[in-house]
Amino acid sequence: MKMSKLKIEHNLKYLVATILFVVISILSISCSDAKKHKDSYNILLIHSYKEGPVWQDELTQGVKQYFDENNVDVNISVHYMNTDFVLNRENIRRMNNLMTSYEQNPPDLIITFNNQATYSLLSSSHYIAYNVPIVFSGTSHYINHLIAKHSNITGFIAKPDFNKVYKLAKTLLKDSTLMLNVIVDGTPAGLSLLDTFKKQMNPENHSDKMLYYNIYEENIHDIMYWNKYYSKDVFVIMPKWNSFYSNLAHESSAPFFLVNNQGFGDGSLGGYMVPTNKQAQLTAQTALEVLKGRSIKSIPIKDMEQVPVFDWREIKKWDLNIKDLPKNTLIAHMPFYEKYKIPLQTGGGIVFVFILVAITQLILLYKEESRQKKDTLHKLLKQGKELELSLKSIPEGVISLDLANCVLTINKAAMQFLKLKGDATSYIGANLFTLLDIHLPGNTLTFTDLSRHFLIL
Template identity: 25%
Template structure:
């Protein structure tokens, strides 16, 4: 059992060892140097808290000593210390460390060991030549942005003193300063010093005017070789002068600089950690892009800003300030704003709910008033109105509908058409309603309703499908219009109009009978003459009888046409306009002839049948009314004249154009000639053209219009359907 336990323990140890990750940080400078310490803190914070990741650090201390002998000694020290270690990632901090790694890469590391550099100044591809598995973060100071910032914060600035040192980093910064200085030489004086001892620097800064500023680059050694810490030298100068001091690195903050667009050790380390995380996750370092733009940011010291009365807020939008005194608002402003936002939101919600309740109460009251108004309105309307649900049950009606069935509105609710009419008839109505619900449309139809204990009535039903708020079909609403008396009145007016024309037509019949009667008289005289002379035989007798019968049949046909005209049509049929017009001219043609009026009829399509779908006798009456109207006007205007009739067939309509040259109709009355009882004829009734419009437009679904074609010609255009469109 002990052997098994030991074997499991060893297996777990091997597995743990295989899964662990080792990171080595090689610092160019020494422990205690703030730049290096800040980078270490960020890296350790990111990785030490994670399981199976170990971080080791070594310091080259090149700020204080960087001779070849020392670097060679450091190489042997490294070789001996880590000869039994293999690192998963090596982080080279600053240029000296990267140069050391490049020089001894093959001797100290595996060729596959990933290298991540950070804080590298004046980066060039030659700095990493020969290392394939490498990526990192470039460090750049931005001299131009810092000078622009100094000019913006101090509008009266006339001189900038730049304090630097003679090192690799200092020389690199000097090149950038020399590159941008010409841009400012006409505006301010820029003086660069990098070869003075501390006493000379102190004397130089003490003599600066109030419109000057210092740009602190680096000063770890003066020209005598005297070494300073990063804070001692700056604090020494800060005590001598009250001139604002700006910097390029964030580790000088809190030791005398106002601030600036600073290269941040923290930002550099954070960017490097992201690269290391990708490598540890298995990504090839050569495929991780090098961060070429240094992650610099605007940082300031609150105490120095107050001391020099500098306010960056008008110049910058995004910046950070350290050493700000405790402010409850500044410390907890996110919570304050969150609380304020939540409180404001709650207040707004409460106000919204209160307003919503008030609006709902107003809406409920308005809805009740509206419903009461609609109820009164519906009960006031004389037309029966009802509405049903999708099952065909009545769910509401007005008083007129309930009265129609001799019931109350409450008794109507819940019933259906089957409760009032025979099952077969009710089934047809229900079937049509179901089809209408499926189409979600509207429909108009005429129905003869035989309500028990009441006379049959003709109703026009206008139905429409209504929807619920959720979009579902609610049912059907129907408005009923009692057409019984109206139809009877229209029929009466039609017959009255016919009777008005009877005088003219009787005269026509008399004219038509005149010749047959003369012919019959002559036949009788010939018969008597032949009989007296003994010439009458069977053949002669048959001839006389035949001729007499022809004249009698002609007179009989005239009476038949007259009788047909007086008889109203009961339903629409398909008939020929040419035949109808010929029959009309048989009745009134002789009157026109005896009035010395030239009548011409032109059929624009000789082989066409010119079909009309409608009421044949009523259509004939329209033709008689319009032609007689033209005849009366021509007789009244002068002797003779001309009436032209053109018949044509279009796609959906048959077209009849009737024109006369009896003079134009004045514009002030042409719009009224179809109105009932409007007439310019002393003995006229004013019903002829009104009935013509009612028959053509209301009963047959066509149109009739009038216009002055020129100063002497008036034209009536009649369009009537030439087929049943399926609406009947």
């Protein structure tokens, strides 16, 4: 009985230990999953237009780059709405369908770029549009009546300044006869921007003639006719991107100016706008703050600073003087040499001066060395002549030799003693023993033989 009780207690302890192990394992896995979820995010990025425009791709890449640089693991799904020539209610319907497709796996955050994507999302009746944090970017005007319905939204406004762009265009083109054309589409954003243009410019206060084209109302043939025959005498300000008329910038005889970055890099000259890299950075930075836990309600909607931005390729095409651009102008697609012309020229000048100074110093050193060699040679020649005169004046015979026993100098007395004939210079370089080959009295050996004998000894 006692053994049975002990066995039961042992089994009970084993069971408790097993249960604790399983519970701890489950908690560990749950914590691991929670941590993984916390450090990895799903983002839905929605563009207003179809895939392809350069400036739109730059926004996408800028957002991805920001997260990469901050070592944040994100999975960004990019959706292109292609809102051109689509009725507003159809865009809202498409947005509802898009939200429905994410019901099983809602994103952690939604980013919208530009007017129509933002307008359609905020107009959507889907619950995701009211529960998932939204960061919009690049809208041209406040849509307060829609924002007021949401507590899950923040973002950035890029208000167009038509007056600034107009004045800058007139300064650059230097042709008072050019007429301003404004081309818009019939989307809510397009019509709103046209209204903004009229309020800012107040055409009644301008002597320049201004024409407006609504491509939803104009015949396509008329637009193409304008592009072919009338665009030579006008300049265009684009309030927003449109896949049709924005492409006219490539082919038109009229320069196209911008009040935002929509269309930049696709044939337009430039204007006042938010640089795409700056817009992408601000948007991604705010998105990351929200993902890291900051309350989106505490982040106010802000205006983005617009600066003059121009395309170097279009500046050259229209033969404009960059000195007429504002000092804070950003110029895209400028060649390396043009961009750093002044530093390169300054650096090149410094290098040239350095090389010139170095060459001058080398020439001076060469001349100094040549002078020293000349002086040394002159001294040696002088000493040689003095030695020659001394040897001639000495009554004793004197022969100077080098290490190989070859004659360097020989005076007249030595030549007489050795019974040598001719001029002393003819014996210079001769071996001493060839000069001493004479017989000594009372000895069958010559002086040379004796000298060699003693030298060997």
